[in-house]
Amino acid sequence: MFWHKTWRALRQRGVLGINQRNCDLILQYNQRHLYPLVDNKLLTKQRAITAGMRVPTLYGVIETERDIAGLGGLLSGHRDFVIKPAQGAGGDGIIVVADRFGDYWRTASGKLLTLDDLEFHISGILSGIYSLGGHRDSALIEYRVQPDSVFSAISFEGVPDIRIIVLRGYPVMAMLRLPTRQSQGKANLHQGAIGVGVDLASGVTLGGTWHNLRIERHPDTANPVSGVQLPFWDEFLQLASQSYELTGLGYLGVDLVLDRDAGPMILELNARPGLNIQIANDAGLMARCREAESEMGRCRRDDHVATAEERIRFCQQHFSSLGTC
Template identity: 65%
Template sequence: MFWSKTRKALRARGVMGINQRNGDYILRYNKRSLYPLVDDKIQTKKMALDAGIRVPHMYGTIATEQGISTLHRVVEQHRDFVIKPAQGAGGDGIMVIADRFEDYFRSASGRIITTEELEHHISGIISGIYSLGGHRDQALIEYRVRSTELFNRISFEGVPDIRIIVLKGYPVAAMLRLPTRQSQGKANLHQGAIGVGLDLASGVTLDGTWHNLKIERHPDTANPVAGLTVPDWQECLELAARCYDLTGLGYLGVDLVMDHEHGPMMLELNARPGLNIQIAMDDGLLRRCQIVEKQLEALKGETRPVAERVAFAKQQFAVAGPVLAEQKEG
């Protein structure tokens, strides 16, 4: 009886379950032949650059054990950089180098790392221990994003990112993911990062969720997470909407980062985005997706320009004014 009532309550809130996400959205809107476009970060990055979408600059790639010896040449002009698996998932295998110290490297957390440790880590990436399916992979070395001062106040060590769910080119939900001490500076909710809902119309932060519990302050910085406005929000929404045109994937998670110098950048794309965004938003994805699907029916398959799709989403999914006012006062 309890679970029956719970399911009814969730349906009434328009909450999407994992089976519904898989069957009605991922299988329906995402052709499997298109998955390689987003599962391989190197391919995604090159495709985005060709389309004029801003991404963190790629310094180089290493695909073989023999190629590991070229690492010094790839990074010799850079004091900081990021090493990540091209086909990784969930933030696993990412190593952030924040500075150099004589012949050593310093991680974002302050740990001193030897060249041999870097090479060993890259060897693990190539062997596939972090890749989807455990297949052999490539190590990607790229520009280290540096967060804005606004985000530094509500984040611990790492760089926050923005996840936007896009259905057929229409943004439907957004959240800010904030690293914590527990997540070791990674913006990964499963590892202990905070999810903060975003008002789609304004980019204003709402309440936070940490391990599925509602919170008002960051556990490490003690600063409130609500009532802040994400800069360049219109650009963020338009960038996310363009990723549908870029890939052809109809149900897509777009991950953005906000660099203090270059502004919004597309970090990666996800053809199987998770459902925790509903907790951060305190609103159901199903309800929002159905609004977009009704719009698509009315347009009889006609694709509208990016600006019109974003305008529709902002109008339909704006958080009520009084709610935002309460967040700012708090």
């Protein structure tokens, strides 16, 4: 009886469960043949560049064991960089190098690595140990994002990112993910990062969630995570909304970062975004998706194709958590 009442209460609040997400959103809006566009970070990056959307600069790609021999030359002009599997998930297999000391590279967490260490790691990436389905993979070497100073008081090392859930171009919910000491500087909730709700209308942060518990302060800095104005918020929403046209996938998690020099960038896209964003926002995702679907239906009846600006305006007017537009 208790679980039945709980389920009904969540249903009434429009909370989205994983089975409903899979059936009503992913299967309905995401065609399988389009998945490689987001599952492969190299394809995502190439398509975004062609569309004129900002992404971290790609320094090089290692695709075969033979390519590994050229790694030293590829890295010779860079003191800091990121190595990541093209088809990785959940932040696994990513190495963030922050500086170089002679023949050593120092990671963001302070670990010293030799060229042999990096080559061994890339060999593992190529073998597919970090990739979706364990398939052969490629290693990307790219620009290390320099986080904007707005995050200095509410993040522990690493690079915070912003996840925006998009339904056919309608940004319906947003969350800021903040690295912690436990997550080792990675903005991954499963590894101990914090998820902070973001008001869609204004870009102001709300309360946070850590290990599915509601929190008000960052566990490492002790500073409040709410009430922070994210710069360039309209530009973040624009990039997220345009990701629908970029991929053709109707239900997306768009991950973005704010570089201190380059501004908002697309980091990667996810065709199966998780559901913790609802805890961070204290709001149901399905309720917002249903309202966005109603607006899509109205546009179809009026024979009107909504622009990215119109889709954003609708969501800011209807999904504000602070009661502002």
